[in-house]
Amino acid sequence: MKKTLTLLAALAGTTFWTTAALAQDELNALVWCDHTDDALIKPFEEAHNVKVNLKEYEGTGQALSILAQSKPGDWDVLVIDGIDVRRAVEANILAPLPTDQLPYDTMFPEMVMADQQVIDGKTYAISEKFGYNTVSFNSDTVKATDMADMTKLWSGDFKGRIAVYDYYLPVIGMVAMGLGMKTADLTLADLPKIEDALMKLKDSAASVGEVVSSQTALATGAVDILFGGGEWVTAGLHAENPNLDWIMPEQGAVRWSQSIGVVAGAKHPDMALEFVKYILSPEGQARLATSSCYWGMPTNKAAGDVLTADQKVALRWDDQPSYLARAQLYPAPDAALDQAMQDMWTRFLAH
Amino acid sequence: MIRFAVSATYMALIYAFIFLPVYVLVLFSFQDGRFPIPPFKGFSLRWHQAVLSDGHLMAALGHSFVVAVLSSAVSLLLGFLAARGLAHARLRGAGVARGLITAPLSVSYLVIGLGLLASFNLANVPLSLMTVTLGHVVINAPLCFAICASAMGAPQLAAERAARDLGAGEIRVMALVTAPMILPALVAAFLLSMTFSWDEFIIAFLLSRFDVTLPVELWSLLRSGLNPKTNAIGSLVFLVSAFAVLAAELALRRRA
Amino acid sequence: MSRALGIEARDRRRAMLLTAPALVWTLVFFVLPFALMAAISLWQATATGMIRTWSLDNYTAFFTRPAYLGAALNSIEITVTVTVLSVLLAYPMAWIIAEEVPRRYQRLALTLAVIPFWTSYIVRSYAWSLVLSRKGVVNDWLAGWGLPLLDLANSRAAVVIGFTHFFTMLLVLTIYASLVQLPPNLRRAAADLGAGPVAIFRHVVLPLTLPGVMVGAFLTFALCIGDYVTPQILGGGKDLALPQLVMLQVGRRADLPMASALSIVLMALVTLAYLAMARWMKEPGK
CATH class of the missing domain: 3.40.190.10 (Periplasmic binding protein-like II)
Known part of the structure; x- marks a missing residue:
């Protein structure tokens, strides 16, 4: 028993304090x-x-x-x-x-x-x-041509088949672009229109989640479309799931x-x-x-x-030259706009 | 007979419910493919191998073990001493002390973690496995106290008085009389603390920096993609701890 | 006389010395942080930290923002559902183990019922997400039997199932403990007086085990309402629970004052539940 304790103490010592000793x-x-x-x-x-x-x-x-x-x-x-x-x-x-x-x-x-x-x-x-926050989809169940118009995604046509990536800046940016706004010029006055579309998107969404749950939902067929996804979701899965694809809609996407x-x-x-x-x-x-x-x-x-x-x-x-030409940057809000966007996102999650 | 059939069916259904996630977890840790969902494509050990060769996971296992042992040892010491102190003398304010020591039991871990995070930030204490250990003592000391206190009673009191009358010092009384007499409770308190610390996520998540414990590492593994590796580490840890639990159970039974 | 007093004083001093470490620990690492958090909940967040102006703004925000108040309501609804479901599932199970299973197998039956405790909590939630997913095991079986598929993943139902799983295990343990403490002759006496099994249960067993059940239910309530992991993994961002809202303040907005205020609200809810239970236990005739 004593031996075990000494051993544990020594083990604890090495894990906790060696790092400090090697600080340089x-x-x-x-x-x-x-x-x-x-x-x-x-x-x-x-x-x-x-x-x-x-x-x-x-x-x-x-x-x-x-x-x-x-x-x-x-x-x-x-x-x-x-x-x-x-x-x-x-x-x-x-x-x-x-x-x-x-x-x-x-x-x-x-x-x-x-x-x-x-x-x-x-x-x-x-x-x-x-990379891009855009639209990932399952090409077995959804046609790429149907994804070309971003506004279709919150029209209700794909009710219950969409997962939304849970990060407020890119998704708000995408919705803004879908509505014909420029991500760089967003102001507080633009938010009500964006919120309206966001809530409709939520009505069509089967889930809102972080990378893994979004990826899971798409790969396991729980949803057919991932709003806010892109190559960063599907490229790593490509070898085993060649049917997972992504597209940049006509309105463009967020880079x-x-x-x-x-x-x-x-x-x-x-x-x-x-x-x-x-x-x-x-x-x-x-x-x-x-x-x-x-x-x-x-x-x-x-x-x-x-x-x-x-x-x-x-x-x-x-394809990068064409993508780069059509994509816009993330919205870059000042503190007040950022607060308002986060509040809107909280309402979106709770909707 | 009907009563037996109903009981047996109910039991089977509840067991099925209880074991369903474990069954799926373990089965698909052997999945020969990228996704831990049906269809089961064949038996493979590649995800288990991936776990064993994952440096982050193995380091996190070590950290979790050290944090669990250290925090349980400190918790047991604090809880045992306090339980013994409060068991004997009729102290004014003993009720308040008891209430205070057990108060953390009814407070959400999230709240405890946030409070400690704010305090450490204010006091300029850098986050590390030490701060995690500290947080785990906050949640486990009351538990150890409660278990020890409930095990102490008149027989110890009498034996302790006898030992003291024979000239034994206070520390000897505690080490040679009290502790052996309530050994099962001490072991139970220590093991339960170990389990709680081992599995605790939110405090460890809020209070760690570079070195993380297993649940925190599992959390980032989950966030990085759907992966049978998560099944594999989950099953391995489960099998090892279930084995340990059964071994402890058998050992205690043999003693008894 | 004086010697006896001396011993008592010495006993008291020793008791204080022994209790002091735990008390000091609790004060420094539990009471102080909690007080600090209560103070912070009255401060305001800025872009890079917080300013110490005292106001109730964070609490006002909680009561005036529908999304925030809604999160608290979601949490209460989920927690109450889970508590009721878990008690209903666990009580018969504990009963069967205590009454129908031969005494020497009872421990084994109990151990089996809690074995999944030893899978990691996070992994267990994750496993439920696999079980319930559109192409998961449950739907795989349903499809095999030609039954309609269930859409359980990423929903409040999934959160409730995940929670109920955990708390059923916990409650089987606590309810079993209060069942085996019943003296057997009490039931025999009731039977001798002509009470049928249903009457015995209603008038003897249930009232005597109810305090234990209530304590277990309170424990379930307190643990369930404060948990972040299960709703985050299984909820699919459908509706926000209070701990998720707290973590949003910490992780995304770096708004410690708001997070503290919400934590205080969380604590208040648990305290209310506790008071309700304590009051119920004190009522005469219970």
Whole structure:
């Protein structure tokens, strides 16, 4: 009994405190779930002999509050929604990046996003991955041509056959586009019309859920359509479920993009920059694009040399120019509009 | 005879209801395909292998175990001491103390977790497995207290007085008389605490940072896609703990 | 005389010393955080944190926003349904185990009835989502027998089923415990006085086991209304439960004051249920 206790104490000791002792070799990153794939992180850890500590978060609000509650130096790397970089910079969260060390010349030009990421002449983040919130569907049960008009989805024609992705910004953006609005110009005055369509969408919805429940609903035939889905839902399933497809409706779709940057006051700014460079390298980009949590297009075209032909088909590499031309960015609300949108979304969930 | 048939049928139906999710969970952990739903495509161990080679899951298992053992040990110590203190002397305010110590039992884990999260943020305490352990002691100490208190009675009191009269110090009395006399209760309290901590999600979710416990890791596994791997880890943990429960049951029975 | 007093004082001091660690722990890690949360519920959220201006705005918001009030109502409806269903399912089961199963197999029968406790709570909810999904096991069987399919996944029904599963197991245990505590001669006496089985149950067994059932039902109520996992996994975003609304404030909006206010509302509901139970137990004749 005593021996077991000593052993347990020793075990507890190693798990709890070794990490603190090795602090100089650690990098703390606040990220989305696609960065937690070992296939992505392990090569970097081995190459630089460093331990990367990852903390997942769900929405920018949560990330900002985690950062607000942290001490300076707690975080080294931040992955954040492309449109929220400005918010983060205004809250003094991000440090400038040395642009000459990053592969801007091989990036998709649309993904440079200088409007969002360059503030007072300094670049604070770089896009690392993108894709679309659009309409995923089961091609065995639904015709692609019926999906071409987004307004059809809340007309009641597909009652009980739709799942809606539970994230307010892209879905509100999509509905706005379906109504002919521009996501960048949304104001409080536009919300009543959007809410009206949203509630009709809810009337037709069989479920509203996060990635897994949406994916499950689609893959298991519980629903035929996923509103807010896209390649990030279906690409990983493509091999076993070739009938899962996605389309960009005539009205277009919302483009999501994530950016990565170094946190201001980071304890290990040089290692953090190395990490950013690794993520933007062709290998890092290919691994991030096909990460276990969800797939998405790499922003660096050079990743095309590393991705396999099948992976590129699943990502629809060759269709990107047309998609990029028709997609709009996430809505980028100020604080008041954001509150109003979240309130609307709560009503949508409770509807 | 009719009564027996009705009883047997009812029992069978309730057992079927109770075991249905477990059956589906375990069966489709052997699914030879990407989706843990019918049709069953054939028997495969690939998802179990995937679990065993998943570093995150294995680390989370270790963390859960350490948190469960540590928090249960502290809870048992706090609960045992308090139960013994309150069992004996007629203390003024003993009722209040009892009520206070058991109060967390009726409070939602979500509320306890949020309160601790706010406090740790305010006090600048970084989140870690230590804060999770602490949170689990908050929920388990009252449980251990209640179990220990209900096991203490006149026989211990008499035996303790006898030991004290023979010159035994307080610590020796507790270790050599009280504890052995209520050993089954101590074991039960410890095991129940272990179970609760092992399976607790929301406090661990709110109070952890990089290192997470198994339920939190399972939560992110769930969020990352439909996957028979979730079935596999669920079944493995179930089989191991069911085995442990049966072993403990048999061991206790042999002692008795 | 003086020696006796000395012993009593020493006993008291020892008792206080032994109780102190648990009391201090409870004060520091339970009472203080709770008080802090009550205070925070009166503050306001800002874009990056909160400001300490005291007001009842968060509570006003709760009572004036239909979606928020609706979440509380949803939670109450779900919880009451689950509590009633679980008691109705568990009581006969506990009865059968206590009365019909031979004594030496009772423990085995009970253990079997709670074995699924040892699957992880999260995994159990997930397993129910598989069981109930459109192409899940239940519909697979129904289709096999040529019966119409059920659309149970992602609905309040799924939440109720998932919860009822868990609490039926719990209540079988607690009700069984109060059934076996009944002295057998009480029933024999009633039978000797000419009472039939139904009358014995109504006038003897039920009244004597009801307190145990009430405690189990309160436990069910308290645990069920505070749970986030089951409605989140099984509800399909159809209607929001109160804990989901709390987590929305934490995860999406980083609005700790609103989350705290909603938690206080949650606590108030549990307290009301407790008071109702305590009052019922005190009533004469029960």
